[in-house]
Amino acid sequence: MLPPDCRSAASWSPYSLVSLSVIIPVHNEQESIGPLMRDLEAQLDRIPQASEVVVVDDGSTDGTAAELDRLRLESARLRVLRLRRNFGQTSAMAAGFHAARGDVFITMDGDGQNDPADIPGLLADLDRGFDVVSGWRYSRADSYWSRTLPSQTANRILAQITGVKLHDFGCTLKAYRASFIRRLNLYADMHRFIPGLAAAVGARVGERVVNHRPRRFGRSKYGFGRTYKLLTDMVVLRLLVRFATQPLHYFGLLSIVTFALALGLLFVAFVDTSSVRIVNYSTVVMPLLAVLGLCLSFYFLMMGLLCELALRHLPSGGGLPTPLARPGGAA
Amino acid sequence: MSATPDLTAVLAISDEVPDLEEILKQYGAEFRERGLLYEWLLVLDGLSEAKAARLKSRVPAGEPVRTLQFNQAFGEEHSLASGYREARGRYVVTLPSYLQLDPGDIHLVLSALAEHSDVVVGWRVPRVDPWMNRLQSWAYNRAMGAFTGVPLHDLNCGLVGMRRPVIDEVLVEGNVSRFLPILAHRQGFRVAEVRVRHLRERGRQGFFGVGVYVRRLLDVVALLFITRFTRKPLRFFGAAGGIAVLAGLLLCGYLVLDATMGWSHTGSLRNSTALVFGVALVVIGINTFSIGLVAEIIIFTTARNTREYTVERELPPGRGPHAPPPAAPEAPRPAEPAGERQPAERGGGRGAAS
Numbered sequence: 001m002l003p004p005d006c007r008s009a010a011s012w013s014p015y016s017l018v019s020l021s022v023i024i025p026v027h028n029e030q031e032s033i034g035p036l037m038r039d040l041e042a043q044l045d046r047i048p049q050a051s052e053v054v055v056v057d058d059g060s061t062d063g064t065a066a067e068l069d070r071l072r073l074e075s076a077r078l079r080v081l082r083l084r085r086n087f088g089q090t091s092a093m094a095a096g097f098h099a100a101r102g103d104v105f106i107t108m109d110g111d112g113q114n115d116p117a118d119i120p121g122l123l124a125d126l127d128r129g130f131d132v133v134s135g136w137r138y139s140r141a142d143s144y145w146s147r148t149l150p151s152q153t154a155n156r157i158l159a160q161i162t163g164v165k166l167h168d169f170g171c172t173l174k175a176y177r178a179s180f181i182r183r184l185n186l187y188a189d190m191h192r193f194i195p196g197l198a199a200a201v202g203a204r205v206g207e208r209v210v211n212h213r214p215r216r217f218g219r220s221k222y223g224f225g226r227t228y229k230l231l232t233d234m235v236v237l238r239l240l241v242r243f244a245t246q247p248l249h250y251f252g253l254l255s256i257v258t259f260a261l262a263l264g265l266l267f268v269a270f271v272d273t274s275s276v277r278i279v280n281y282s283t284v285v286m287p288l289l290a291v292l293g294l295c296l297s298f299y300f301l302m303m304g305l306l307c308e309l310a311l312r313h314l315p316s317g318g319g320l321p322t323p324l325a326r327p328g329g330a331a
Numbered sequence: 332m333s334a335t336p337d338l339t340a341v342l343a344i345s346d347e348v349p350d351l352e353e354i355l356k357q358y359g360a361e362f363r364e365r366g367l368l369y370e371w372l373l374v375l376d377g378l379s380e381a382k383a384a385r386l387k388s389r390v391p392a393g394e395p396v397r398t399l400q401f402n403q404a405f406g407e408e409h410s411l412a413s414g415y416r417e418a419r420g421r422y423v424v425t426l427p428s429y430l431q432l433d434p435g436d437i438h439l440v441l442s443a444l445a446e447h448s449d450v451v452v453g454w455r456v457p458r459v460d461p462w463m464n465r466l467q468s469w470a471y472n473r474a475m476g477a478f479t480g481v482p483l484h485d486l487n488c489g490l491v492g493m494r495r496p497v498i499d500e501v502l503v504e505g506n507v508s509r510f511l512p513i514l515a516h517r518q519g520f521r522v523a524e525v526r527v528r529h530l531r532e533r534g535r536q537g538f539f540g541v542g543v544y545v546r547r548l549l550d551v552v553a554l555l556f557i558t559r560f561t562r563k564p565l566r567f568f569g570a571a572g573g574i575a576v577l578a579g580l581l582l583c584g585y586l587v588l589d590a591t592m593g594w595s596h597t598g599s600l601r602n603s604t605a606l607v608f609g610v611a612l613v614v615i616g617i618n619t620f621s622i623g624l625v626a627e628i629i630i631f632t633t634a635r636n637t638r639e640y641t642v643e644r645e646l647p648p649g650r651g652p653h654a655p656p657p658a659a660p661e662a663p664r665p666a667e668p669a670g671e672r673q674p675a676e677r678g679g680g681r682g683a684a685s
Binding site: 052059069072073074075076077078079080081082083084085087090091092094095098099187189232233236239240243244247251288289291292295296299300303306307310311314 | 518519520562563565566569570606607610613614617618621622624625627628629630631632633638639640641642643644645646647648649
């Protein structure tokens with residue numbers, strides 16, 4: 001069904017789609033998955049490209065596995081991956097990405113809230129030259145206070161931090177050129193940052209307003225507790241992208257700054273200006289801070305060296321992979 | 332030996348084994364009774380040439396025995412780990428290296444493996460060793476159960492059975508092979524326990540020292556730390572470091588303000604132990620945070636080569652809507668061992684992703 005060599009990375013050949021993999025992580029979606037597959041198959045039948053659907057059963061405990069088995073036998077393009085237990089959405093997605101064979105990946109929620117009818121639009125955007133197209137649930141079918149508002153806030157911060165101006169990072173319906181995804185490190189709740197990471201390795205990121213259908217079956221699996229994790233992850237990621245690429249550079253910078261501060265404080269302590277004598281800043285606080293600065297300075301330097309040591313022996317040389325460049329045609 | 336055996340029985344041997352013939356004969360008889368094609372894998376842990384030769388000469392005729400030999404003693408954990416690596420059977424069973432358990436009970440383990448379990452651990456009831464050992468063992472297993480969330484009664488039982496994919500997918504390096512059931516459980520394998528009869532303890536060994544258990548407990552804390560914080564170390568280190576820095580800054584700020592404003596009439600920071608403490612907190616906090624950052628950097632960069640998930644099975648599409656219905660659509664989990672359905676390329680956390 002799919003050409004055997006379509007796994008080879010960076011198949012850049014002109015922006016026409018060779019094949020399409022739709023990846024759907026599911027966890028306990030016994031009722032939703034059937035109708036979703038029906039819609040999806042109908043939609044994919046209308047698309048000229050060869051396509052496959054990879055449903056990743058993330059350790060479902062209800063009848064999802066049996067239902068998927070039934071659907072699979074009825075379908076010519078549904079592949080089912082069953083994980084050994086519930087590993088979480090990012091891992092399930094990563095499993096789908098690893099198994100998928102297409103040149104274009106489309107991810108969807110298994111709960112049926114994403115509409116397969118949006119797929120042609122996403123593909124058209126990819127053809128227009130985008131590498132990642134994110135869905136934007138412009139009119140969300142969720143309650144405002146518990147879902148929409150926190151999500152809007154998080155999205156604004158995410159856009160600020162990642163530098164990718166999207167309105168809806170949390171929308172699972174996204175289309176990717178597979179060559180970018182295959183260059184990324186996906187683990188532990190990272191799927192929200194794929195657009196940002198993809199941009200960091202050279203992807204052109206766009207978005208498109210997509211339909212958001214109300215949930216018909218089952219319960220939502222998201223809650224408030226995720227916001228803290230999301231926020232810390234964002235800060236961490238920003239640090240990471242910089243530090244992981246050039247650890248000694250950034251740690252070294254910290255080291256130099258703290259060293260200079262410490263020297264300055266020591267100087268003040270020696271000079272003992274009379275203006276601050278009332279509280280003995282110069283004789284107690286300043287030397288103490290100076291020692292603190294010196295300690296940290298050497299500490300940062302060592303950390304930087306440690307990172308270099310740990311990373312530079314890797315085949316990748318550490319940090320993000322080399323960005324993919326797009327052929328710009330003859331000049 | 333050309334045919335792949337059904338079963339590999341691993342024995343870790345660190346000294347001469349008076350019971351060897353009995354073990355091989357009795358367990359061999361049980362295996363044959365089940366119609367299993369089996370092999371023995373004896374891991375000789377630093378036995379001298381003379382001892383090894385004596386041992387091999389005592390192998391009863393007809394028992395299919397392979398041996399592995401370490402040149403020096405590396406301990407039971409490493410022996411088992413290398414035994415697992417070398418085992419060829421669809422099932423692997425480790426046995427105690429003396430007749431500690433009733434050989435007839437091996438059927439319970441094999442049945443459990445054939446039916447529904449990926450890992451089966453023996454549970455020696457009732458124990459026949461001194462009360463002190465029983466108490467220690469009880470406390471140890473309780474503590475481990477609480478720590479790891481895998482409530483096993485007898486983790487140290489020498490009788491452990493597992494299916495092939497467990498060995499292929501659960502990373503068992505040397506000194507954690509003892510905790511294989513826990514690791515397997517975390518990866519989503521089904522772990523079960525069977526009660527086995529405890530015949531005797533090795534005579535010359537008296538009480539275990541408490542040190543043994545403390546060391547193992549520390550091992551498990553390390554193991555847990557590794558499995559729990561390896562995804563996002565900065566979530567933990569960052570929070571801890573941040574709290575320390577914040578506390579330190581608050582303390583220092585208060586002391587400085589106090590001295591400046593003269594709230595408590597000391598008016599001086601000269602002898603302030605609290606200030607030193609506050610500064611120490613800040614330093615510790617920053618250290619903690621950056622250790623977390625370094626850990627996070629290492630994980631972030633190496634993550635492309637690891638897989639966090641394990642695939643139980645992968646099913647291809649059917650023939651499509653117009654194909655005739657297949658013979659047996661409802662058989663998502665046949666009783667055969669999972670190893671045969673496992674595509675060879677998905678090797679747990681070891682495959683290269685890119």
